[in-house]
Amino acid sequence: MMLMSDLLRMSFHNLLLHKVRSILTSLGVIFGVGSVIAMLAISEGAKRSALAQIESMGIDKILLFSKQPSRIGVSEGSTNASVVESYGLTTRDLTHIGKMDNVSSITGLFNSRKKVLKGLQRTDLQLVGCDFGFLENSPAKIESGRWFSKTDFTKENMVCVIGKNVKRTLFPIGSTNIVGGTVRVEDYVFRVVGILDNPYNSQYQGIGGQNDMILIPMPTARACFKSYTFTKEARMFQITKIDYDVLLVQVNDTTYIDNTAKRIAGYLNNVHGQTKDWDIVVPLELLKQQEQTQNIFTIVMGSIAGISLIVGGIGIMNIMLASVFERRKEIGTRRALGAQKADILMQFLIETVFLTTMGGVLGIALGVGIAKIITYYSAMPTVYAWWSVVLSLVISCVVGIIFGTYPAWQAAQQNPITVLRSE
């Protein structure tokens, strides 16, 4: 068989000869690869943002939430006028879990359930008591001002650190003296010492996003509200006693996070007995599940886009078959001059593979363009994984081999006699 370098040069030369036709022929592959790349970029983007959301809770953490138990059979009070309901995670739980193996620290959040008003309007903001170690356990950064001091805790100072959404909601745009200003909730007035920015706006079940929180020191919260919260629902006045709404458990080694979570669950089962007034979430577990779901999503999206690649391949096969017929005289002459069947086969096969690979390269550019446009207009994040680019190139090459083989074989089977006779 002829030298590979000659074979490649010859095939390339042939494609350059028909530039427009070559591009039209590979359009199918261009769009096929383009849609595969775009689809993968979109689903990869969706995956990253979903995972980032989960990761923002902390993959080295176990989250415990207090949950209102279902009311069936629970009625401590005699009348419906007022019911004192006590449930959820207690200070005892916190101390006990804090001493477990593999637990490096534990901090709690307590939601006062006070209505935070702006003028007369109710807002989504929450007044939340937190432990001193909370900042370390959250991905938030101090935007301006400072975090609480130890004295704020020991002296039960009336100070608060606000999330950045709180700043936007409660203070007029352009306010300069927010730190040092005050926030008023019901009859309580807190001095703002710092502003927090949580880039993920980590959500905590029962409390909401961290950027919507007005954080106050836990001792201050206890001093103001004890552990009681008062809510008025319809005509029922309800008193709830709750120590902690959320416990953030930081583990030393994420390898054993499952084990630790099981032990915590076992302990809570023992202590809280039948009433299921708590919930446990392991973000790492969620992350793994989410990753699986997203992978399936990616595969499905990719396969649908892949169908267009097959269509593109069939288009190329068609045109190559026509090209074989059109170039019978060339084939016959080459055979007469000494080309073997393998030479002819390889020439046509490599031409097809060139076409599809070129289509692949253009398709990648197109796909990246589509993804960029989508991101630009819909704010949907798109991420190009390097493997999707490599995969597309490999696939377009394979498409060329699959759909080029038959036309190339046809070319090699052309009988030089009939071909040379047909003038």
Add this chain to the structure above:
Amino acid sequence: MDNIVELKQIFKTYITGELQVPVLKGIDAEVERGEFVGFIGSSGSGKSTLLNILGMLDVPTSGEYRLENIEVSRLSDYEQSEIRNRKIGFIFQSFNLFPHLTIEQNIEVPMIYARVSARKRRQRALELARQVGLGHRLGHRPTQLSGGECQRVAIARALSNNPAFILADEPTGNLDEKTSDEIMKLFHRLNDDDGVTIVMVTHNPSLGPHYDKIIRLRDGRIDPTPFEWERIPS
């Protein structure tokens, strides 16, 4: 005796459905090294079929075809391609040059299939182009050349791998008389000066005087009656 081509009792029968059409009915012929041989026959005489067999594009139904003392008609496609490439120099009536290649590239094609390095191919192409009088047109394309020049390129291409013989199929069929003469002169020069063996297949009896040996085909057989030059008005 140094025979390049030996044909022994070549039969060729085409089978179309139930119909058997015998085309060649026992051809015996020899071509010696350095000879200029003409196979002359009218259409339907089996001339094209014989050409295909000589060019190893077709195989005889029975009989022996020895090329430089090697029986070639039963070889594999791969081996036949090799022999076509190295031993036979094809020249066609309609030139069959590749229109998108330059003259130089056209001359190089058989050498590409013989795996000759690019440098040696260029060298040889230049040498051959000069030999056929086209040394100054290497970069041109066939469409820029006249018919006679195209056939010269085809001759150069046929010579590129130093074949055992040149197999020319009606090489002057598409040319006017004057150009025809020039091409025939070129063939003579190659034959006389360089000792190139030439086998020419034609229907044109007026080319008769050019050949060292004439083999006349009639109805699939060799016509033993001597060629009568005198009858052709000149």
